[in-house]
Amino acid sequence: MILPVFWSGAPGDDGPTGLPTAPLVVLPVSDVSGWRLSGWGTVRPVEEVLGDLADATGGLIAGVSGLTDADVRQRSLLPGWTRGHVLTHLARNAEGGVRLLDWARTGVPSYEYPSVAARAAAIEAGAGRPAAALAADVRQTADALAGAAAQMPPGAWQNLVTWTTGQQTPAEMVVWSRLAEVLIHHVDLAIGFGPGSWPAAFAGEMLDAAVAALNDRSPAPLTARLEAADTGRGFDIGGAAEARRICGTEAELLAWLLGRSDGGGLARDDPGRLPDVPSIYLT
Numbered sequence: 001m002i003l004p005v006f007w008s009g010a011p012g013d014d015g016p017t018g019l020p021t022a023p024l025v026v027l028p029v030s031d032v033s034g035w036r037l038s039g040w041g042t043v044r045p046v047e048e049v050l051g052d053l054a055d056a057t058g059g060l061i062a063g064v065s066g067l068t069d070a071d072v073r074q075r076s077l078l079p080g081w082t083r084g085h086v087l088t089h090l091a092r093n094a095e096g097g098v099r100l101l102d103w104a105r106t107g108v109p110s111y112e113y114p115s116v117a118a119r120a121a122a123i124e125a126g127a128g129r130p131a132a133a134l135a136a137d138v139r140q141t142a143d144a145l146a147g148a149a150a151q152m153p154p155g156a157w158q159n160l161v162t163w164t165t166g167q168q169t170p171a172e173m174v175v176w177s178r179l180a181e182v183l184i185h186h187v188d189l190a191i192g193f194g195p196g197s198w199p200a201a202f203a204g205e206m207l208d209a210a211v212a213a214l215n216d217r218s219p220a221p222l223t224a225r226l227e228a229a230d231t232g233r234g235f236d237i238g239g240a241a242e243a244r245r246i247c248g249t250e251a252e253l254l255a256w257l258l259g260r261s262d263g264g265g266l267a268r269d270d271p272g273r274l275p276d277v278p279s280i281y282l283t
Helices: 046-064 069-073 083-106 116-126 131-150 154-158 172-188 200-215 250-257
Strands: 160-162 168-170 224-228 234-237 244-248
Touching (some): 046 131, 069 083, 083 116, 083 131, 168 172, 172 200, 200 224
Parallel strands (some): 224 244
Antiparallel strands (some): 224 234
């Protein structure tokens, strides 16, 4: 979970030093007071997010259970990663989440990964396993994470944990980050699950976070007025009066900002190509 693990750049963009060139995004989380976290808007109660995570995990496990050995050797949507890499990452990510929740519950430091390099090595080491072993790993580690969450006393969700790259957040963000991991990387597996399948609450929260991350840069790397056709919400990036209007559902807008879509289905008042969206690597 290296808070976090999404990517907003175009396919082929390089990741941070020491990471595979598969998409990873670090969104800003700095204010750990209450339910307000910088860049993430208002976080829903952890019990609600846990319910969404259970549903998303069930869909992921169902989707990968029928993959063959040949299937997992195929490229994922992430540059440089096969489906085996994505599945291994999801399993190791769940284990990291267990360690962080154990830390929050017991007070004994238990880091997500020993280092960024160790994380990358573990993914590479596990990517070539048979499909059945990969699917079992994802299922068993997801079960372990659910078990760790079930052991959390209500007050422990506000205890601080430290992620591999040094950010500190309340433990509740482990659940939100894991939900994003599961939903976004399910798309990356290219097995029939697309951004249109993202739950509305998740798409809205993540869109808030992505827009905030872009606006946190000075100057903003692009100017646009995003208009969500399904919710009526609007989002300004860059704040320029002449910003082009780009319209679609919140899931479609989010998929474009995260590099999971070229934005071809988005409506806009300028018939030219969409502006480039840079990778979001804010730490």
